[in-house]
Amino acid sequence: MATDDGMAVPAADRKQRRTLSTMLRSQMRNIAPFLTLICLSGFFAAASPSFATLDNVGNILTQVSVTGIIAVGLTFVILCAEIDLSIAGIANVTGIAVAYFTQQESYVNIANIPMAGWAAILLALLLCALLGLVNAFGLTMIGIPSFIMTLAMMQIAAGISALLVRGQIAYKVPDLITTLGSSAIGGIPWIVIVAALMLLGGHLVLTYTRFGRYVYMVGGNREAAEYSGLNVNLILGSVMVISAVCAGIGGMLGVAHFGSAQQNEFDTYLLDSIAAVVVGGTSLFGGRGGIGNTIVGLFVLGVLNNGLDHVNIDSFLKILIRGLILLAALIINVYAQRLRARAAE
Amino acid sequence: MPLECSPTLELREITKAFGGVEALRGVDFALSAGEIHGLVGENGAGKSTLMKIIAGVHPEFSGTFMLDGRETRFRSARDARAAGIAMVHQELSVAPDLSVAENVFLGVQPTNQLGLVQWKRMAREAGEQLSRFGIDVDPTSRLGDLPIGMQQLIEIARVLSSGARIIILDEPTSALSPPEVERLFAALRRLRDEGTAIVFISHFIEDILRVSDTVTVFRNGRKVAESEAAATTKSALIEAMIGRGSEALEETYTDDIALPPPNDGPVVLKADGLTIARSVRDVSFEIRSGEVLGIYGFMGCGQLELARMLFGKLRPDRGTLAVAGDRKNFRSTAAARRSGIAFVPESRRSMLFHQEPVYKNISISILDRISSLFLKPSVERSIAAGQVEQLRIRPAAVELELGTLSGGNQQKVALAKWLSYPPRLLVLCEPTRGMDVGAKNDVINIIRDLRSKGLAIIVFSTEPETVLSLADRIIVLKRGAVVREFSNEAISKDRLLQAA
Numbered sequence: 069m070a071t072d073d074g075m076a077v078p079a080a081d082r083k084q085r086r087t088l089s090t091m092l093r094s095q096m097r098n099i100a101p102f103l104t105l106i107c108l109s110g111f112f113a114a115a116s117p118s119f120a121t122l123d124n125v126g127n128i129l130t131q132v133s134v135t136g137i138i139a140v141g142l143t144f145v146i147l148c149a150e151i152d153l154s155i156a157g158i159a160n161v162t163g164i165a166v167a168y169f170t171q172q173e174s175y176v177n178i179a180n181i182p183m184a185g186w187a188a189i190l191l192a193l194l195l196c197a198l199l200g201l202v203n204a205f206g207l208t209m210i211g212i213p214s215f216i217m218t219l220a221m222m223q224i225a226a227g228i229s230a231l232l233v234r235g236q237i238a239y240k241v242p243d244l245i246t247t248l249g250s251s252a253i254g255g256i257p258w259i260v261i262v263a264a265l266m267l268l269g270g271h272l273v274l275t276y277t278r279f280g281r282y283v284y285m286v287g288g289n290r291e292a293a294e295y296s297g298l299n300v301n302l303i304l305g306s307v308m309v310i311s312a313v314c315a316g317i318g319g320m321l322g323v324a325h326f327g328s329a330q331q332n333e334f335d336t337y338l339l340d341s342i343a344a345v346v347v348g349g350t351s352l353f354g355g356r357g358g359i360g361n362t363i364v365g366l367f368v369l370g371v372l373n374n375g376l377d378h379v380n381i382d383s384f385l386k387i388l389i390r391g392l393i394l395l396a397a398l399i400i401n402v403y404a405q406r407l408r409a410r411a412a413e
Numbered sequence: 414m415p416l417e418c419s420p421t422l423e424l425r426e427i428t429k430a431f432g433g434v435e436a437l438r439g440v441d442f443a444l445s446a447g448e449i450h451g452l453v454g455e456n457g458a459g460k461s462t463l464m465k466i467i468a469g470v471h472p473e474f475s476g477t478f479m480l481d482g483r484e485t486r487f488r489s490a491r492d493a494r495a496a497g498i499a500m501v502h503q504e505l506s507v508a509p510d511l512s513v514a515e516n517v518f519l520g521v522q523p524t525n526q527l528g529l530v531q532w533k534r535m536a537r538e539a540g541e542q543l544s545r546f547g548i549d550v551d552p553t554s555r556l557g558d559l560p561i562g563m564q565q566l567i568e569i570a571r572v573l574s575s576g577a578r579i580i581i582l583d584e585p586t587s588a589l590s591p592p593e594v595e596r597l598f599a600a601l602r603r604l605r606d607e608g609t610a611i612v613f614i615s616h617f618i619e620d621i622l623r624v625s626d627t628v629t630v631f632r633n634g635r636k637v638a639e640s641e642a643a644a645t646t647k648s649a650l651i652e653a654m655i656g657r658g659s660e661a662l663e664e665t666y667t668d669d670i671a672l673p674p675p676n677d678g679p680v681v682l683k684a685d686g687l688t689i690a691r692s693v694r695d696v697s698f699e700i701r702s703g704e705v706l707g708i709y710g711f712m713g714c715g716q717l718e719l720a721r722m723l724f725g726k727l728r729p730d731r732g733t734l735a736v737a738g739d740r741k742n743f744r745s746t747a748a749a750r751r752s753g754i755a756f757v758p759e760s761r762r763s764m765l766f767h768q769e770p771v772y773k774n775i776s777i778s779i780l781d782r783i784s785s786l787f788l789k790p791s792v793e794r795s796i797a798a799g800q801v802e803q804l805r806i807r808p809a810a811v812e813l814e815l816g817t818l819s820g821g822n823q824q825k826v827a828l829a830k831w832l833s834y835p836p837r838l839l840v841l842c843e844p845t846r847g848m849d850v851g852a853k854n855d856v857i858n859i860i861r862d863l864r865s866k867g868l869a870i871i872v873f874s875t876e877p878e879t880v881l882s883l884a885d886r887i888i889v890l891k892r893g894a895v896v897r898e899f900s901n902e903a904i905s906k907d908r909l910l911q912a913a
Contacts, residue, residue: 277788278787292762355766
């Protein structure tokens with residue numbers, strides 16, 4: 069043991085010299101998506117004069133808001149090394165439910181229950197929380213892998229949606245939801261403010277609360293979390309409910325944002341949300357990443373979707389290009405992880 | 414009845430090193446047709462390494478390898494199988510999701526002209542093969558649904574009926590019940606009489622003596638003794654295994670040490686008739702405050718399961734636990750932690766967060782005591798710094814990522830996370846495994862210090878030195894049941910091994 073102290077000095081010295089490159093490498097996960105974002109923005113700004121305008125930045129923010137709200141909860145789930153494939157389905161059913169409990173025009177033949185706006189919102193929130201609880205129960209109590217459990221829930225949510233609207237389109241939602249989803253204050257759309265607040269809230273919970281720490285630890289090494297006496301099932305169950313409620317809020321505001329509630333309205337949001345979280349650098353194996361990464365991922369996605377509309381290419385080719393750029397971002401993500409692993413050695 | 418002929422297999426001057434550490438040093442070994450050759454030695458003595466060389470698992474080694482009088486080199490386990498050598502490894506290597514019959518015919522399923530598997534024929538023949546070993550099981554049932562001992566028997570039966578002429582069994586009896594062991598031995602004797610060469614490795618020396626013709630003893634990578642089974646005894650073999658006046662630096666516990674008289678502190682934990690499937694049978698004990706209880710047994714004796722029951726990770730089929738007199742039925746590890754039980758599993762991988770800094774590893778189990786909703790990182794850091802100081806964890810920096818620490822220091826971190834708010838009962842599995850002498854002594858001192866502060870500590874180990882160096886009282890587990898308790902008496906490694 070005496071030799072330990074003698075050895076400590078040169079070892080620390082060596083550390084010092086290695087610090088910068090090691091730190092850069094270990095931060096690659098966070099740096100790489102950010103570089104991707106800067107490169108994409110630079111490219112579109114050069115390619116199209118209409119891209120880098122204040123108006124268009126506002127457009128991008130508005131366009132990523134619904135994805136952003138849904139991705140908050142998904143970040144929690146992916147940090148725990150689980151997945152939630154039912155987010156789009158739950159967003160859809162919650163949006164439809166809040167319309168279902170609102171008085172519609174006479175030609176829309178659904179429940180048409182004259183109910184106070186707050187009660188409709190509360191019922192819709194209860195519905196999405198309940199579906200999240202079912203996911204949580206299947207995952208923790210029965211032991212169904214989340215991939216399969218939420219795949220089933222995706223279908224169940226679509227089924228409930230279908231039963232509620234029966235192929236029709238409902239336009240009315242409670243006033244509060246209409247305001248938050250489709251109007252602005254001082255030039256800033258409410259939906260952007262809600263998304264920003266939810267992302268901020270998610271970040272605070274993950275970084276500064278005990279629960280947030282548990283999420284990272286369960287994702288980092290589930291067995292060790294259990295042997296440290298954490299209630300792993302409670303934490304996994306909680307993130308499934310958080311994910312469903314975030315999806316539900318995104319669904320309600322999305323319905324107001326789009327102006328209508330109907331079947332299959334949110335289908336593209338499943339892949340977009342997963343892509344935002346993962347492209348941002350949160351590890352699918354859990355324990356690494358966070359809301360900051362998700363925000364960068366959202367912007368990469370937003371800039372990509374928006375920017376492609378500003379440049380003059382075949383609109384059918386755009387779909388393919390979008391896929392290829394996402395693939396490139398994911399490759400960078402995986403490569404960054406390897407660099408990190410090497411830096412740790 | 415060994416046939417008088419030249420050996421089927423002859424190894425000379427075999428040396429094998431793993432990363433600079435020599436696992437085998439110039440070992441000679443010969444095996445003849447119609448012989449059962451028993452191998453004994455402590456963990457890490459080199460038995461399994463030698464057998465893996467024979468089975469082609471380790472193709473890199475130095476020395477001469479003669480099969481049927483010709484020098485041979487296997488490049489892989491497949492080569493060895495083609496030459497008629499089959500091995501049952503210590504760890505089960507079955508496909509739990511396949512049926513019993515599919516496992517028996519793994520890789521050699523009977524097929525018809527079209528290359529399609531003949532399921533009915535396969536099931537029928539598997540049933541016939543197994544019943545020859547006295548195994549009565551539906552060949553179409555899923556293997557993973559059967560008890561571990563039955564899975565082990567089926568794996569052994571598969572190898573025994575594979576037609577191999579050299580069969581190696583590494584610890585085949587650890588999960589078997591006495592009648593199953595009898596059936597296995599009958600099958601081994603029959604194969605021997607038909608001319609098969611068999612190597613039988615076991616910690617159970619009685620078993621070795623009963624079934625073997627020849628016994629070889631390994632110690633520290635060397636062959637130290639070889640004799641006819643009929644001409645030796647259990648105590649002679651144990652003596653050869655552990656060595657008198659061993660050259661090792663560490664305490665060898667070959668002489669008697671005195672266990673102290675029973676302590677009269679309050680009972681912290683009482684286990685009554687704990688039973689789980691086939692791994693733990695009717696285990697009862699109690700432990701008092703200020704006492705270290707050692708639980709010793711060979712690999713597969715039920716230790717892992719018993720330890721996990723105490724921490725709520727496994728739930729007993731029968732039996733009860735009481736903490737400080739209150740009956741407990743832990744539904745989760747969190748519940749066990751709340752009743753004041755702390756647990757350190759045998760593998761570092763499964764108790765630490767390698768990507769996180771040291772202080773988060775230390776604070777994880779006490780976060781709910783130092784913070785309610787919001788974290789208090791400064792408190793966490795100062796508590797962690799105190800533990801790092803007290804346990805002499807090096808380097809002494811709480812921000813370092815845990816993965817950068819050495820193994821021994823990581824193990825200390827695993828202990829540290831329970832000590833800031835000392836539990837009532839500390840359950841430690843293999844607390845000093847793989848540590849160097851210095852770290853080992855540190856851990857021993859930490860544990861003694863905790864005992865003097867009134868903690869109750871249970872140490873589970875498969876290494877006799879570990880329990881002998883720590884325990885005030887020792888329970889010996891064998892095939893899931895308590896076979897002996899040492900208390901207030903003199904004990905030595907010989908006697909401990911004799912009991913197991």
